[in-house]
Amino acid sequence: MLEKTIEAALIRRVKALGGMAEKFTSPQKRSVPDRLVTLPDGRIIFVELKAPSKKPTPKQALDHERRRALGCDVRVI
Numbered sequence: 001m002l003e004k005t006i007e008a009a010l011i012r013r014v015k016a017l018g019g020m021a022e023k024f025t026s027p028q029k030r031s032v033p034d035r036l037v038t039l040p041d042g043r044i045i046f047v048e049l050k051a052p053s054k055k056p057t058p059k060q061a062l063d064h065e066r067r068r069a070l071g072c073d074v075r076v077i
Contacts, residue, residue: 001051001052002051003049003050003051003054006049006050006051006077007034007035007049010035010037010047010049010077011035014037014039017039017040018039018040019037019038019039019040020037020038021035021036021037021047022035022036022037022038023035023036024036024046029063030059031057031059031060031062031063032046032063033046033047033048033060033063033064033067033074034047034048034049035047035049043073044072044073045073045074045075046064046067046072046073046074046075047074047075047076047077048060048064048074048075048076048077049076049077050076050077055076056076064076
């Protein structure tokens with residue numbers, strides 16, 4: 001299964017829940033999560049998408065930990 005297949009499924013599911021799954025980029029940083037998911041209840045989740053058996057790079061993992069330390073919800077799918 002390809003990462004883009006997982007991404008498409010995430011987008012469909014979030015839309016079905018009435019939310020948004022926006023592409024998340026930062027001009028100054030390359031290791032940010034792939035998607036910013038916003039749900040109707042005000043919940044915001046940073047989502048990193050990976051193909052099966054793939055893991056975040058060390059820089060991505062560091063970014064995730066920094067966000068979690070700030071109280072953010074970060075998920076790797």
